[in-house]
Amino acid sequence: MLRTFLLYIYSLLLDLPRVASGKMITGSVMDEATKQPLVYAQIGVKNSPLGVITNEEGNFSTNLNRASSTDIVCISVIGYQAVTLLVSKFK
Structure with a gap:
């Protein structure tokens, strides 16, 4: 059984205008x-070249x-x- 992990996103609590501005x-x-x-860990946007580790x-x-x-962020x-989380969840 795979262990689950918790993503701590300290400064990822952004509003959408800040995401759109490329902050x-x-x-x-x-x-x-x-x-x-x-x-x-891999963090990326599904079906996109955007991503980091x-x-x-x-x-x-x-x-x-x-x-x-509406894009999906995948963390693996x-x-x-x-x-997986919607980009809109990062407020």
């Missing part, structure tokens, strides 16, 4: 149970200026269940 967003991906950072501390930064509010790590 940089940052966040961390961590294990829900242990609160340990997940290294090299987390660093050695589980942190990432990117912008969604080319993503629409080997050994964990993937999480």
